[in-house]
Amino acid sequence: MTFARRVLAIAWKDLVAEWRDRESLTAMCFFAFLVLFLFNFALGGDQTLIRGAASGLLWLAFAFTSVLGLARSVQGELANDCLDGLLLYPAEREAIFLGKLCGSFSIILLVELISFPIFAVLYNMDIWSQLPKLLLITIPATLGFATAGTLLSTMTVGLRAREAMLPFLLFPMTIPLILAAVRGTEVVLRREAFELAMPWLKLMAAFDLLFLVGSLLTFELLIEE
Amino acid sequence: MASTDGAAGFPGVVPAVEIRGLVKWYGAHPALRGVDLCVGPGEILALFGPNGAGKSTLLRILAGLVRPTAGSVRVAGFEVGKHSDGVRRVIGVLAHGHQLYETLTGRENLQFAATMLGLDRPVDRVAGVLAKVGLEAAADGRVRTFSSGMKRRLALAKLMLREPRVMLLDEPFTNLDLQATKLLEEFLMASKTTGVTTVLATHNVTMGFAVADRMAVLEQGRLVFDARRDEVSRESLRSLFTIQGELWGDE
Amino acid sequence: MVQGAMIGRGCERALGILTVIGLVIGLYIAFVYAPADAVQGEVQRLMYLHVPLILISYLAFFVVFVASILYLWRRDRQYDAIAHSSVEIGVLFTALSIAVGSIWGRPTWGVWWTWDARLTTTAILLLMFLGYLMLRALVDDPSRGATFCAVLGIIGFLDIPIIHMSVVWWRTLHQPASMLRPGPSTVALNMQVALYANLVAFGLLYAYLLIKRLQIERAREELLRLQMELLG
Numbered sequence: 001m002t003f004a005r006r007v008l009a010i011a012w013k014d015l016v017a018e019w020r021d022r023e024s025l026t027a028m029c030f031f032a033f034l035v036l037f038l039f040n041f042a043l044g045g046d047q048t049l050i051r052g053a054a055s056g057l058l059w060l061a062f063a064f065t066s067v068l069g070l071a072r073s074v075q076g077e078l079a080n081d082c083l084d085g086l087l088l089y090p091a092e093r094e095a096i097f098l099g100k101l102c103g104s105f106s107i108i109l110l111v112e113l114i115s116f117p118i119f120a121v122l123y124n125m126d127i128w129s130q131l132p133k134l135l136l137i138t139i140p141a142t143l144g145f146a147t148a149g150t151l152l153s154t155m156t157v158g159l160r161a162r163e164a165m166l167p168f169l170l171f172p173m174t175i176p177l178i179l180a181a182v183r184g185t186e187v188v189l190r191r192e193a194f195e196l197a198m199p200w201l202k203l204m205a206a207f208d209l210l211f212l213v214g215s216l217l218t219f220e221l222l223i224e225e
Numbered sequence: 226m227a228s229t230d231g232a233a234g235f236p237g238v239v240p241a242v243e244i245r246g247l248v249k250w251y252g253a254h255p256a257l258r259g260v261d262l263c264v265g266p267g268e269i270l271a272l273f274g275p276n277g278a279g280k281s282t283l284l285r286i287l288a289g290l291v292r293p294t295a296g297s298v299r300v301a302g303f304e305v306g307k308h309s310d311g312v313r314r315v316i317g318v319l320a321h322g323h324q325l326y327e328t329l330t331g332r333e334n335l336q337f338a339a340t341m342l343g344l345d346r347p348v349d350r351v352a353g354v355l356a357k358v359g360l361e362a363a364a365d366g367r368v369r370t371f372s373s374g375m376k377r378r379l380a381l382a383k384l385m386l387r388e389p390r391v392m393l394l395d396e397p398f399t400n401l402d403l404q405a406t407k408l409l410e411e412f413l414m415a416s417k418t419t420g421v422t423t424v425l426a427t428h429n430v431t432m433g434f435a436v437a438d439r440m441a442v443l444e445q446g447r448l449v450f451d452a453r454r455d456e457v458s459r460e461s462l463r464s465l466f467t468i469q470g471e472l473w474g475d476e
Numbered sequence: 477m478v479q480g481a482m483i484g485r486g487c488e489r490a491l492g493i494l495t496v497i498g499l500v501i502g503l504y505i506a507f508v509y510a511p512a513d514a515v516q517g518e519v520q521r522l523m524y525l526h527v528p529l530i531l532i533s534y535l536a537f538f539v540v541f542v543a544s545i546l547y548l549w550r551r552d553r554q555y556d557a558i559a560h561s562s563v564e565i566g567v568l569f570t571a572l573s574i575a576v577g578s579i580w581g582r583p584t585w586g587v588w589w590t591w592d593a594r595l596t597t598t599a600i601l602l603l604m605f606l607g608y609l610m611l612r613a614l615v616d617d618p619s620r621g622a623t624f625c626a627v628l629g630i631i632g633f634l635d636i637p638i639i640h641m642s643v644v645w646w647r648t649l650h651q652p653a654s655m656l657r658p659g660p661s662t663v664a665l666n667m668q669v670a671l672y673a674n675l676v677a678f679g680l681l682y683a684y685l686l687i688k689r690l691q692i693e694r695a696r697e698e699l700l701r702l703q704m705e706l707l708g
Contacts, residue, residue: 155611155615155624156611159615161614165607165610165614168603168606168607168610169607169628171603172600172604172607173632175600175639176638179645183646199645200645203641203642203645206638207635210634210638211631214630214631218548218627218631221548221623221627222624222627225617
């Protein structure tokens with residue numbers, strides 16, 4: 001019970017802080033929009049080409065955007081030694097990890113939800129009727145990204161080259177997620193039978209499970225100096 | 226060198242802080258090179274030393290934030306690194322940073338702390354410590370808008386919320402306004418009477434001398450001086466600093 | 477103690493000599509003894525480098541996985557040294573294997589690079605462990621770096637099957653792994669001999685490099701210890 005309360009308290013304070021400043025949120029949304037906007041030029045404005053590549057573009061935009069948010073989430077705790085303060089509480093280390101994870105997950109998911117209409121308009125896609133299915137793909141993908149990202153940014157947080165290091169560690173490891181999300185989204189947007197997305201969902205579940213268990217087992221080792 | 230075994234003054238009493246052969250290396254750089262130190266219950270130990278002497282590292286090891294290279298450390302009977310949760314339940318820390326979230330209000334910060342500590346009746350407890358530090362009126366403003374003195378007082382309120390048995394204070398006198406200094410001094414004295422142990426690192430000799438009943442000097446990772454307050458005069462402590470040829474102490 | 481070191485040194489020299497002999501024989505068989513491929517011609521001989529290199533680098537990353545678990549469990553620097561050294565050799569072998577494969581692929585497939593499943597997985601593997609080495613270089617405190625990298629080594633290794641699966645489903649275009657497939661062999665006998673001979677030779681090379689690398693690590697440890705004695 002106290003465990004759950006602690007997880008929620010950490011996530012809550014991250015979300016409240018984010019809601020008041022909207023620092024990450026604005027930056028991430030704007031970035032997602034920009035990436036989606038610019039990809040259009042990369043494909044020379046060819047409509048069939050764009051529609052074919054749309055889900056890939058969407059998830060690349062999300063992947064880049066997530067890195068922004070993930071880096072800030074742990075980095076933010078460094079100001080005024082807040083991370084030390086957090087670690088000094090007699091709280092389960094797992095609760096601290098899960099709290100940070102919940103906070104990042106919510107913020108990334110929020111950015112994705114805000115980006116969907118932009119995507120729909122820019123790429124001329126009808127996503128509204130497919131939204132529940134789309135969420136079925138988006139949520140496990142985002143969870144995996146947030147988990148791996150929280151774990152890895154714990155390692156890169158104090159480093160000189162952290163801006164470069166986090167994506168360098170994160171992207172190779174999360175390729176299964178990106179591939180699964182892209183293919184899953186394609187299935188949904190092309191209105192193919194949803195069974196076709198099932199293997200991808202299972203793959204994402206396996207990925208999420210590996211990183212969740214791995215993070216919970218090792219987080220304590222990562223945070224002590 | 227005077228006795229490094231402070232608990233000797235309290236025979237038969239389990240020391241609140243017990244450090245044995247503590248060594249810490251950061252890569253190829255030594256931070257602590259063999260420190261033995263015991264602090265008895267209710268003692269206030271002032272740890273003096275120039276910057277880079279290892280004071281902060283020592284406190285961080287006591288708090289369980291840094292893993293020592295060698296040696297053993299016990300806080301209130303709990304072995305640091307083994308029974309970390311026990312250690313975290315009894316300690317209270319004031320660090321260089323105030324460890325407050327600037328986007329949250331003062332009250333929200335304390336409520337967050339209360340939840341993390343798993344306190345009963347958090348609302349009352351928070352209101353209580355806010356009153357003690359005189360921040361009831363300002364508590365619902367965001368910490369970002371606070372003056373640095375107010376932030377220190379809020380940090381102190383957070384420390385009070387924990388009701389620690391062992392307090393680890395790193396440069397607690399810097400950035401304090403007059404009111405906060407007095408508040409801290411009173412809190413230290415009040416805590417002492419209830420048997421709370423304090424280790425404070427500072428290079429403010431005047432303040433250290435005013436509150437501590439034991440002085441120790443750490444230099445280049447070694448304890449070079451350790452005496453009870455009645456064994457040492459302020460002048461002799463000061464002369465020790467001059468002998469070390471260092472102009473430190475922020476007076 | 478001294479005698480033990482002498483024996484160790486003797487073994488190491490023997491291993492070194494064995495490695496050289498193995499490589500000479502392996503390369504002789506690969507480039508002279510084995511017949512040229514009926515379809516691909518001489519260039520197919522690169523397979524005798526490409527395949528052993530990649531198989532040994534898989535072995536190296538498996539060693540990293542095991543050593544990383546042991547390090548987190550026992551907290552013995554020795555295991556970290558093994559993991560670190562093995563990653564370095566693994567990265568080197570993987571990079572060489574990709575380079576050789578690319579040279580082989582140009583005349584065979586007509587391209588330097590193709591996004592086929594195994595090739596892509598291997599490239600991701602290389603990127604992942606390059607990240608491992610970069611992270612280690614960037615973390616100032618060696619014991620923290622060791623912990624971080626142990627976690628990376630374990631989770632990264634377990635991630636490989638997931639990555640591979642995802643990439644296979646994404647696209648498949650490669651000759652099936654004929655060596656590992658049960659049933660009647662499709663590879664000519666002396667080609668098999670060439671492959672296995674090189675596998676053994678590169679395995680020896682891996683072991684030799686690992687031992688050499690560990691000696692450097694031990695010397696560094698000794699230097700640090702002396703430094704600690706002097707300053708501490």
